[in-house]
Amino acid sequence: MGAMRESPEFQRIRSLVQAVNAPLAREVALGPGDDAAILSLSGSEFMVVSTDLSVEGVHFRREWLSWEAIGFRAVAAALSDLAAMAARPVGVLVSLAVPPELDARTLDEMAGGMGACLREQEAALLGGDLSRSPGPAMIDVTVVGAADNPVERAGAVPGDDLWVTGRLGGAALAARAWSGGLEPDPAVRRAFECPRPRTREARGLCAAVDVHAMIDLSDGLAADAAHMAAASGVRMVLEAERVPLHAALESWAQAEVALAVATGGGEDYELLAAVAPGMEVGAVRKLAGELGVELTRIGTVEAGSGVEWVGARGEVLEAPASGFDHFAGEETV
Amino acid sequence: MGAMRESPEFQRIRSLVQAVNAPLAREVALGPGDDAAILSLSGSEFMVVSTDLSVEGVHFRREWLSWEAIGFRAVAAALSDLAAMAARPVGVLVSLAVPPELDARTLDEMAGGMGACLREQEAALLGGDLSRSPGPAMIDVTVVGAADNPVERAGAVPGDDLWVTGRLGGAALAARAWSGGLEPDPAVRRAFECPRPRTREARGLCAAVDVHAMIDLSDGLAADAAHMAAASGVRMVLEAERVPLHAALESWAQAEVALAVATGGGEDYELLAAVAPGMEVGAVRKLAGELGVELTRIGTVEAGSGVEWVGARGEVLEAPASGFDHFAGEETV
Numbered sequence: 062m063g064a065m066r067e068s069p070e071f072q073r074i075r076s077l078v079q080a081v082n083a084p085l086a087r088e089v090a091l092g093p094g095d096d097a098a099i100l101s102l103s104g105s106e107f108m109v110v111s112t113d114l115s116v117e118g119v120h121f122r123r124e125w126l127s128w129e130a131i132g133f134r135a136v137a138a139a140l141s142d143l144a145a146m147a148a149r150p151v152g153v154l155v156s157l158a159v160p161p162e163l164d165a166r167t168l169d170e171m172a173g174g175m176g177a178c179l180r181e182q183e184a185a186l187l188g189g190d191l192s193r194s195p196g197p198a199m200i201d202v203t204v205v206g207a208a209d210n211p212v213e214r215a216g217a218v219p220g221d222d223l224w225v226t227g228r229l230g231g232a233a234l235a236a237r238a239w240s241g242g243l244e245p246d247p248a249v250r251r252a253f254e255c256p257r258p259r260t261r262e263a264r265g266l267c268a269a270v271d272v273h274a275m276i277d278l279s280d281g282l283a284a285d286a287a288h289m290a291a292a293s294g295v296r297m298v299l300e301a302e303r304v305p306l307h308a309a310l311e312s313w314a315q316a317e318v319a320l321a322v323a324t325g326g327g328e329d330y331e332l333l334a335a336v337a338p339g340m341e342v343g344a345v346r347k348l349a350g351e352l353g354v355e356l357t358r359i360g361t362v363e364a365g366s367g368v369e370w371v372g373a374r375g376e377v378l379e380a381p382a383s384g385f386d387h388f389a390g391e392e393t394v
Numbered sequence: 395m396g397a398m399r400e401s402p403e404f405q406r407i408r409s410l411v412q413a414v415n416a417p418l419a420r421e422v423a424l425g426p427g428d429d430a431a432i433l434s435l436s437g438s439e440f441m442v443v444s445t446d447l448s449v450e451g452v453h454f455r456r457e458w459l460s461w462e463a464i465g466f467r468a469v470a471a472a473l474s475d476l477a478a479m480a481a482r483p484v485g486v487l488v489s490l491a492v493p494p495e496l497d498a499r500t501l502d503e504m505a506g507g508m509g510a511c512l513r514e515q516e517a518a519l520l521g522g523d524l525s526r527s528p529g530p531a532m533i534d535v536t537v538v539g540a541a542d543n544p545v546e547r548a549g550a551v552p553g554d555d556l557w558v559t560g561r562l563g564g565a566a567l568a569a570r571a572w573s574g575g576l577e578p579d580p581a582v583r584r585a586f587e588c589p590r591p592r593t594r595e596a597r598g599l600c601a602a603v604d605v606h607a608m609i610d611l612s613d614g615l616a617a618d619a620a621h622m623a624a625a626s627g628v629r630m631v632l633e634a635e636r637v638p639l640h641a642a643l644e645s646w647a648q649a650e651v652a653l654a655v656a657t658g659g660g661e662d663y664e665l666l667a668a669v670a671p672g673m674e675v676g677a678v679r680k681l682a683g684e685l686g687v688e689l690t691r692i693g694t695v696e697a698g699s700g701v702e703w704v705g706a707r708g709e710v711l712e713a714p715a716s717g718f719d720h721f722a723g724e725e726t727v
Contacts, residue, residue, distance in 0.1 A: 096479055097537070099541075100442075101440055108441060109431070110487060110538060111430035111431065112488075116527055118528040143429075145430070154536055156445050156446075156489075158532055188445055189445060190534070192449045193452060194452075194529065194532075199491055201445075201489040201523070203487055211424075211432050276429060
């Protein structure tokens with residue numbers, strides 16, 4: 062009889078979509094609300110798609126972060142995969158499983174954090190799904206991007222320089238503090254709470270220099286360098302003393318521990334790029350200034366396989382701790 | 395030093411990807427394994443994207459279904475959204491949150507079910523994410539499709555005929571049996587376990603007749619007709635006696651209860667289409683034969699809003715039970 066009442070699920074989804082509220086990119090012919098969103102890309106561009114799952118108790122804890130930060134991080138982590146391909150974000154799809162004790166205000170906070178990240182990154186909400194969860198909260202974010210020349214992990218060749226963006230270890234240090242029952246200091250906390258996907262930096266880098274391969278450091282430099290080495294069929298030689306440490310790690314007396322934190326924790330969402338050699342220091346500094354990000358040469362690509370760590374005099378070192386394995390039963394956060 | 399060991403997570407993902415093992419569609423320039431997959435679509439086509447979340451205890455129960463069927467259904471439910479847009483599947487991304495008690499063999503069974511559906515539907519695995527879950531299992535499937543002329547929910551106009559594919563209520567009847575502690579009979583069980591997304595049927599329909607609007611019956615005919623009415627700004631008049639009931643419901647003495655089961659349960663993944671009027675019975679029958687699916691005219695579109703149910707003599711009826719609302723705390727499965 063007459064119009065059916067809107068179901069509570071439908072109302073809640075509409076409220077969440079409004080809270081996220083990023084402007085639709087020009088490629089979006091139809092946004093959320095139908096069976097699927099419709100995109101129209103220019104003919105020469107490639108589409109780039111990836112998905113990233115955040116599970117409460119594995120990837121985040123509600124005791125450590127506001128729901129706003131949890132939403133921001135889930136979207137940022139997913140968009141970082143587009144940056145790693147040198148793609149520009151078009152939009153995201155978000156699936157949420159929500160425990161019954163989370164009220165509508167909490168969901169709106171989470172959506173607010175997602176929206177803040179989407180607006181920063183100029184990505185639209187394309188769709189999603191919402192369910193209750195009889196257990197932990199889960200957030201799955203699928204990202205859709207476009208690129209004229211997507212950059213893969215494969216492609217690094219012997220002779221390439223290895224560059225990294227930003228500084229490493231801030232997010233891992235925050236998780237370490239929380240795990241030890243401490244409150245991290247604000248700058249460290251911010252590194253964990255608000256990672257900035259290096260979308261613009263990646264595209265600027267690829268426009269300025271010859272990037273052969275790129276990966277985001279979601280598993281940590283140690284593990285992700287190994288991924289790039291395996292995909293490219295090369296050996297990565299990393300200089301331990303060149304790894305750019307987060308400011309809070311620089312003063313640590315135990316340099317090996319600081320290095321292990323910086324290279325084992327991946328949640329900073331910086332990038333590792335294999336770049337054709339020959340850039341002079343001054344040119345790199347100028348490019349870094351233009352992009353607004355530190356660029357550090359941390360090693361070189363050689364023939365062979367795997368990752369080798371070397372010291373200041375070229376001596377071979379023990380590898381620092383490896384990345385976080387969700388299935389090993391550890392909980393870094 | 396040397397090659398890093400593959401992490402257990404990485405090994406498990408590789409094993410799952412192999413189990414799914416659908417051939418890559420021609421649009422897939424780069425499959426799973428990098429930060430993102432790369433797609434190359436023809437310039438004139440639209441991309442269509444959607445996501446569908448299945449949560450254990452809400453959308454499925456491990457007591458009722460094999461893990462193979464759970465995997466098959468999760469992918470089928472997601473691909474049904476592409477069918478509703480008359481898009482052809484290109485590929486899917488799958489995020490899995492897995493409780494610790496599920497062993498590798500169980501995961502391979504689930505992946506086997508996903509792969510069976512993907513191969514049937516000629517869709518590739520494009521990527522995914524894998525995490526442990528401290529609670530229930532969750533499967534989030536994002537689908538990517540392509541369409542020259544995607545069909546939306548909006549677009550139905552007064553005078554259109556309303557058609558539905560297949561027969562309704564089989565899946566809901568299975569869930570009803572399980573909920574009552576009974577084992578559903580095999581045909582009913584199969585309707586729940588192995589829903590077939592109407593991908594080819596939708597595209598065949600749109601090629602043969604003038605389809606103005608379409609939606610998949612994921613929430614049930616009653617709720618989804620209301621969604622189409624709202625999106626199109628029209629009134630849907632549905633003839634109760636024309637609703638094609640699953641064979642197991644046809645003999646029910648209480649016709650109202652059978653109708654409520656058939657129109658309230660959505661997990662059959664059939665389609666509702668608003669079609670320009672004028673097709674003769676013989677032509678519809680011929681088309682149904684070509685497409686290999688029953689096509690039933692169940693009503694018409696009028697000016698106005700909402701959904702109206704009428705009887706054989708045109709008399710207005712009570713609306714049957716509405717669809718399943720995950721947030722209302724019900725558990726239909």
